[in-house]
Amino acid sequence: MDTEDNVETLGEQLYTLIFPKYSEHAGKLTGMLLELPAPVLSKMLQDEAMLATAVEKAVEALQVDLHQESSKTTSKEEDDGSVSSDSLGEQLFDLVDVYNTGYSQKITGMLLEQHKEAVLKLLSDPKQLEEQLNAALKTLKQQRIGATDVSDTSDTEDTEGLGEKLFLRVQELDQLHAHEITGMLLELDSDVLHQLLRERTMLETAVHKAQTALRT
Structure with a gap:
């Protein structure tokens, strides 16, 4: 003491x-x-x-x-x-990947844009996760379809327009085989086709090659 x-x-x-x-x-x-x-x-x-x-x-x-x-x-x-964010992303990706949508990475990224609390809730609520996953998947598919439609439409219109113009030019050089030669030329890149329409000499050379191919 x-x-x-x-x-x-x-x-x-x-x-x-x-x-x-x-x-x-x-x-x-x-x-x-x-x-x-x-x-x-x-x-x-x-x-x-x-x-x-x-x-x-x-x-x-x-x-x-x-x-x-x-x-x-x-x-x-x-x-x-950082570990929290990384860990959340990894856990979410694993759960999303189970559904085998083919868009696991993109869907995970979309879901991670939410607040941390919302993401944590997804990890503990399978039903809510599935609902949001399906919504994200639907959005991605619509975007893809929309992009494909626009691309296909523009490509088709471009090819048809080029085909018509090219046919008229080819017809002047070889009326008998205009359809066959035009079809062969349309297999070329659109840039080349545009160049053929601009340059008469180049077009004549291409038509001549096509005629030779047809004969052989």
Whole structure:
């Protein structure tokens, strides 16, 4: 009991001496110094230089500890954020992939655009996940069909238009085989066909090659 009283008394005296200069961390610094043997502490209280040196070392150690704690906290928060997002994405992808839609990556990306709470709910609610998955799949298929329709329509119209113009030009050079030659030429790229319509000499050469192919 005497020892406890003695340590407590030493602590009070140390705190009183440390507080004026290090008020913010006086308690921690005092606690750190109190880990030293009582005789050493008693000697410190009598030797200002010894006490000042001990306090400075404690301050340095405390600053290092505080810096490490701060770094760990920041790092943990960053890791938690990234791991959380990555983990959510991976878990969601695994669940979406089970449905074998062929659009697992795209659907996962669409679902991840929601708030984190909504995504977490999807992971725990299979019914809601299926509903949103079907909705996303429907949207993707409609986009694909729409894009295909536009592309097919424009390609068809372009080919038909080129075919008609090309037929008229070919007919001037070979009326008898105009249909066959035009059909052969339409197998070429549209860029080449446009060039044939612009350049008479190039068209004549192409028609001549087609005629040779027909004869052989």
